[in-house]
Amino acid sequence: MLLRKGTKIGKKIDELSVGERLNLTEKIEDKDLLLYLGLTNDSNPLFIQHDYAAETSFKKPIVPVIMLNGIITSAISKHLPGPGSYILEQNISYLLPVYHYETIEVLLEVQQINTVENIVDVFVTALNEEKQQIIEGVFKVMPPV
Structure with a gap:
């Protein structure tokens, strides 16, 4: 197999070992939201319009859940297991909304290893600034071979 230098x-x-962990902290910035909205052409006013969001149960703009998912999948691709990994399946619950400018803490943990099928289960949980759980889920990941 040839790889670029x-x-x-x-x-x-x-x-990999069961219990192996990765902790990361992400601050949700305007530039990230605008980039997401531009790339996806998602025009949901709940994500960007303060006056619209004020009239909803959220009271202010929220971060799209797929953007939060991107933070998690990026951590899997970059760190645990890392480059060459392929996500086969994901089961995620978004327990609370995330608002603009919030900082979130994400924890990934190897929960199960199936060496025969070359699949690891990576458990993910995320907390907001008030230490409330905002995300919980499991990703089935094929590490590089």
Whole structure:
């Protein structure tokens, strides 16, 4: 297998262990929201219009859940297991909304390893600034071979 010089490969299945963790902190900035909305052409006013959101049960604009999902999938692709990983399945619950300018803490943890099928279950949980759980889920990931 030829790789470009400096290309990093993530952890292979035999390099992972149950309980292995990754913690990361993300601050939701306007530039990130605008980039997401521009790339997806998502024009839901709940995500960007303060006057519209004020009339909803949320009271202010919220972060699109798929953008939060992107933070998680990016962490899987970059760190755990890392480059070369492929997400096969995901089951996520978004428990509370995330608002603009919030900082969230995301924890990924290897929960199960199936060496025969080359699949790991990565549990994810995320907390908002008040330490309330906002996301919970499991990703089935195929580490690089």
